[in-house]
Every structure is written in structure tokens, then in C-alpha cells.
Amino acid sequence: MKMQQTAEGVARPAGRPRSEKAEKAIIDATLDLIGEGIGVAELSIEAIAARAGVGKTTIYRRWSNKEDLVVDAMASLKPPIPLPEQGASVRDALVTYLRVIRDESSQVRTRCIMNIAMSDAERHPRLAERFREIAVEPRRRAVAAVIQRGIETGELRPDLDAEMAMAILSGTMMWHMKWAHQDRQPSDDLAERIVDEALKGFRPRPGED
Amino acid sequence: MKMQQTAEGVARPAGRPRSEKAEKAIIDATLDLIGEGIGVAELSIEAIAARAGVGKTTIYRRWSNKEDLVVDAMASLKPPIPLPEQGASVRDALVTYLRVIRDESSQVRTRCIMNIAMSDAERHPRLAERFREIAVEPRRRAVAAVIQRGIETGELRPDLDAEMAMAILSGTMMWHMKWAHQDRQPSDDLAERIVDEALKGFRPRPGED
DNA sequence: TGATTTCGATACGCTTGAGTTTCGCAACGC
DNA sequence: GCGTTGCGAAACTCAAGCGTATCGAAATCA
Structure with missing residues (x-):
């Protein structure tokens, strides 16, 4: 050659x-x-x-x-992460984030791709690694930034574990999309409900700090 | 014949x-x-x-x-649900529940079976239905009972949504097991940490009721 | 123009596994 | 014992798809 x-x-x-x-x-x-x-x-x-x-x-x-x-x-998939606008409140930013997950999970195509990423990953480590790199990590970082900002503004507890918060938000939405939509499609306000429920534990306790 | x-x-x-x-x-x-x-x-x-x-x-x-x-x-799989002892506190019962999920998710065999249930389910609705019936529903009911009891004893907020609580607990643990264990195995106290974090939002707010 | 490489198409030999059939034997009721 | 059905094993036909090779045409550069 x-x-x-x-x-x-x-x-x-x-x-x-x-x-x-x-x-x-x-x-x-x-x-x-x-x-x-x-x-x-x-x-x-x-x-x-x-x-x-x-x-x-x-x-x-x-x-x-x-x-x-x-x-x-x-x-080659470019994950559409509309990074939450930095001006909005933490609540709004998280709602936006979960709405994206919900909308994506409603599409057959996205669900199939996610299934492959999650299931075949067990047998194809390189695939899992790559997916984590392009789809999970960027979002994790985005949410971590939002949470960090919330801690700085006092909207969130100073001792809040960002990793745990991420797991709660994403995991709860994923669980709902996977196991709760058997009879009906997800309610429009699912993202709001999850965020509001999670924030009950994320916000500073009154009388403390 | x-x-x-x-x-x-x-x-x-x-x-x-x-x-x-x-x-x-x-x-x-x-x-x-x-x-x-x-x-x-x-x-x-x-x-x-x-x-x-x-x-x-x-x-x-x-x-x-x-x-x-x-x-x-x-x-034919009999899901090993050690139903939380009714005498224990809600916290202990939930920790026990999440520990079971964590331990199961650590076994290759269980993970493979779950992968199939979740991934191939998209193409095999009967399989998804059956799995939901034998693995998801019993646990959902068990957790719902624990939460109901917690509400009655005042350990939990009276307006707590049992469905949402279930999704938060299970979803968070599943997310951790799927995406957070890339570098290290799950910490021993993961179940406790999830339950304690979730309970921060589940307990009654002081000064309300 | 000629050398080189890729193009899509097609054919080839090969392996895997589906689903069926046949075989001789085993287990049951009568 | 006899009729019936299930058993494991083996052979069979058939289809799908792998990975390779070959073809003439096309694209690029010197």
C-alpha cells in the first residue's frame, strides 16, 4: 500500500x-x-x-x-443533553433533566438502544464502557453541577451526596418507565412529582444549619 | 389418545x-x-x-x-423475598429489603436473568408480564405494606405515595448496581445509605402533621 | 494513461441450529 | 402379554448467515 x-x-x-x-x-x-x-x-x-x-x-x-x-x-450517538439553564432554580433544572429521560424512554428506538447498552453490556464490556462514557457520565456531571450550585445557594443541604442524588433521580425515573407504565403511559407531571419528592429529602431541614 | x-x-x-x-x-x-x-x-x-x-x-x-x-x-423461579419482619422498624425493614436487592444484583446468575427480563421483555411481552408478576409485584406489595405500617405508626408522612417510595428505593439501588460499581464493588452500607437518604424525605416534617 | 484501491454484487464453502422422523427400549394400564 | 405413549439418540432436510473470493466498474493520483 x-x-x-x-x-x-x-x-x-x-x-x-x-x-x-x-x-x-x-x-x-x-x-x-x-x-x-x-x-x-x-x-x-x-x-x-x-x-x-x-x-x-x-x-x-x-x-x-x-x-x-x-x-x-x-x-456515534450524540446524546441530546439539553443542559439545564444555569439561571433556573435547582428544581426547574432537575425537572428539565428528568423530562428528557422520560421523553427518551418513551421512544421505542431509545429504549431498544438502552436495552442493548444495559443488557448486552454484561457480555461486551467495551460496549458498556463506551455507553457509560457517552451517555451516563456527561449527565452525571451535569446533574452534579446543578446540585453543587444548589448547595452553594442554600437551596440544598450542604451535606447532600451528589452521587446519591443522581442515583435517586435517575433511578426513580428509570424504574417508573420500566415497571410502572404497564397499564398507562407516564403521567405528564411525573418528572415534577419525582423531583418534588426527592427534594423533600434534599432541602435543608428547617431549624438546622 | x-x-x-x-x-x-x-x-x-x-x-x-x-x-x-x-x-x-x-x-x-x-x-x-x-x-x-x-x-x-x-x-x-x-x-x-x-x-x-x-x-x-x-x-x-x-x-x-x-x-x-x-x-x-x-x-419457575421462586423469588426469595424474605419479607421484612413485622416487628422491626420501618427503617430496618427497608434496609433488609434493599440488602436483598443488592445481594441478588451481585450474583452473575441473577443479573443475567434480570437482564433478560428487562431487555428481551421489549420483544416478548408475555415474558415481561410474567416477570413482573412473579418478581416485581410481590415485592411492591411487601414494600407497600411496610410503608403503610410506617404511616400508621407515624414513622412516615401520612401523604407519602407508596408507589413513589417503592420506585425511589428500588430504582436508586438498581441504578447504583448498574452504573456505580464500575471501579469498586458496592459498599457494605449502601442499603443503609439509600434508606437513610430516602427517609429524610419520607419522615414527617417537624412542626407539621 | 496506468497503477492502485474501493465500490456493490454475487457466488462459494462452511457451520449452526431448527424442526421432523425413525429407531429400539422403557413404563404404564388393562 | 398387549396396546399405547414417552424416552434418548441419531439421522435427516432446510434455512440463515458467516467470512472469503471474484467480478467489472469507479475513483483517485502520478
Whole structure:
């Protein structure tokens, strides 16, 4: 594979360059299929190639196995974290955050992707790590910042454990979305109710401090 | 298929009766394989038959497809709910409850089964329904009873929403077990810390009532 | 123009597992 | 003993999908 020098000095291989469009089509097809409820195990390279309108060779030239492809596909997801506006109250910021989780959890596509992240993660550590990195950590940091600010303004208890608060807020919403929506869709004010309930324990106790 | 009358008057088919031992072996093998991390998609009848020391025909005679078998296997699980002793305080009862969840979530086998229940549930509604029925509902009721008692004794706020409390307790523990144990195993006092944090919001506010 | 590489398409050999059938034996009631 | 049904084992057909190879066309650079 001879290299050639471009004007910018970047080495590039001779011959026809790889198609970025094909690459994107492959990633999109993978996410589409996953979003339709196909698990990693059932996911076939042939189906991805067909969906992407691409030859199998084009896939194998880029990824040597299915797991690598799925990891890259998951990593390509840009999590829509509308970071809570810094001007709002802690309550409003947390409500906004939980509303995002609720809305995402209502979409079949997001739920399927989350299922894969959570379930197949047991067998594919790299996938779990990547998902944590792109989807969990940024949010954890965002919530931690909100909580830190709340502590500084006195809206929250000074000894509040941000990690615990994060777990309570996210965990409670996830539990509701997973196990409580069997008969009815989530009520519109679910985010508010969770935040208000949690804040009962998060706020400073009157008569203390 | 001719029927015959037993002494008890129960109709039973002619010929050799089906082996309960084989049936149990099939169920056990299924749960074993699932517990080892085999997903429903990769789970093969052949592997189950081999593991159970049974012919494939013996499986097909009882279950017409894989989903039916998995549903029955999951349903055979007796969830170990050590119902909190009624004498203990609400705090102790809830700590006991969360400890059970934590201990279960630490076992690979239980985690695999839960993963299947939660993830494959999206595609297999009967499986989700059954799991909810045998694993979620009994616990929900147990916790609801504890909370009801706490409200009656004045240990908890009279307007506390039992459903919300359940979601907070279980959801928070599940979140921790799923996303917080990446670097270290759960601390021994995790159950206590969650309950104490939650109770800060669950107890009556001083000066109110 | 020629060398090189990628493109999509198609075909190929191979493995896995589904679901069925057949076999000889075992367990039951009569 | 006889009829019936279940048993495990093995063989079978069939389909899906893997990973590789080959094809002619297209894209890029020297």
C-alpha cells in the first residue's frame, strides 16, 4: 500500500478513497436495526449491508467483527443533553433533566438502544464502557453541577451526596418507565412529582444549619 | 389418545407418563444457560437438550417454541423475598429489603436473568408480564405494606405515595448496581445509605402533621 | 494513461441450529 | 402379554448467515 503526500502533508493511501457516505450508511443501518428491536445477537452483517445498500466487503474492510461495529455505532450517538439553564432554580433544572429521560424512554428506538447498552453490556464490556462514557457520565456531571450550585445557594443541604442524588433521580425515573407504565403511559407531571419528592429529602431541614 | 380413569377419578392418558424429572432438567438447564450469560437469541434447543441430558423430542413434546420454554423457566423461579419482619422498624425493614436487592444484583446468575427480563421483555411481552408478576409485584406489595405500617405508626408522612417510595428505593439501588460499581464493588452500607437518604424525605416534617 | 484501491454484487464453502422422523427400549394400564 | 405413549439418540432436510473470493466498474493520483 503505497502512500502519497497531499498538499497538507497528510499521508494517504493510493487508489480510490473510502466512501464516507458508505460508512455513515452502515452506522445508520446498524442503529436503525437496533432501534427496531434487533438484538446484538440477531444482528447480521448481511442485514446491515442490505439495509445500508452496501456490499459486505465494504463492512468487513472497516470492522473486523460485529462487536466493533456496534461499539462504533453506539459511540456515534450524540446524546441530546439539553443542559439545564444555569439561571433556573435547582428544581426547574432537575425537572428539565428528568423530562428528557422520560421523553427518551418513551421512544421505542431509545429504549431498544438502552436495552442493548444495559443488557448486552454484561457480555461486551467495551460496549458498556463506551455507553457509560457517552451517555451516563456527561449527565452525571451535569446533574452534579446543578446540585453543587444548589448547595452553594442554600437551596440544598450542604451535606447532600451528589452521587446519591443522581442515583435517586435517575433511578426513580428509570424504574417508573420500566415497571410502572404497564397499564398507562407516564403521567405528564411525573418528572415534577419525582423531583418534588426527592427534594423533600434534599432541602435543608428547617431549624438546622 | 385414550383416557383412563385412575382410582382418584382423574383422567390420565394411556401409555408411559411424561417424566417430571426430564421436565425439571429442561427447565434447570434453560436457567443454567441463561444464568451463564446466554441470551434468549443465542439460546438453542440443542444446547438445552444436551445440558439437560434429554432428547430434543422431549422438549418439543412440551413446548412448541423457545419463548414458551423461557417463559415457563422464568416463571419457575421462586423469588426469595424474605419479607421484612413485622416487628422491626420501618427503617430496618427497608434496609433488609434493599440488602436483598443488592445481594441478588451481585450474583452473575441473577443479573443475567434480570437482564433478560428487562431487555428481551421489549420483544416478548408475555415474558415481561410474567416477570413482573412473579418478581416485581410481590415485592411492591411487601414494600407497600411496610410503608403503610410506617404511616400508621407515624414513622412516615401520612401523604407519602407508596408507589413513589417503592420506585425511589428500588430504582436508586438498581441504578447504583448498574452504573456505580464500575471501579469498586458496592459498599457494605449502601442499603443503609439509600434508606437513610430516602427517609429524610419520607419522615414527617417537624412542626407539621 | 496506468497503477492502485474501493465500490456493490454475487457466488462459494462452511457451520449452526431448527424442526421432523425413525429407531429400539422403557413404563404404564388393562 | 398387549396396546399405547414417552424416552434418548441419531439421522435427516432446510434455512440463515458467516467470512472469503471474484467480478467489472469507479475513483483517485502520478
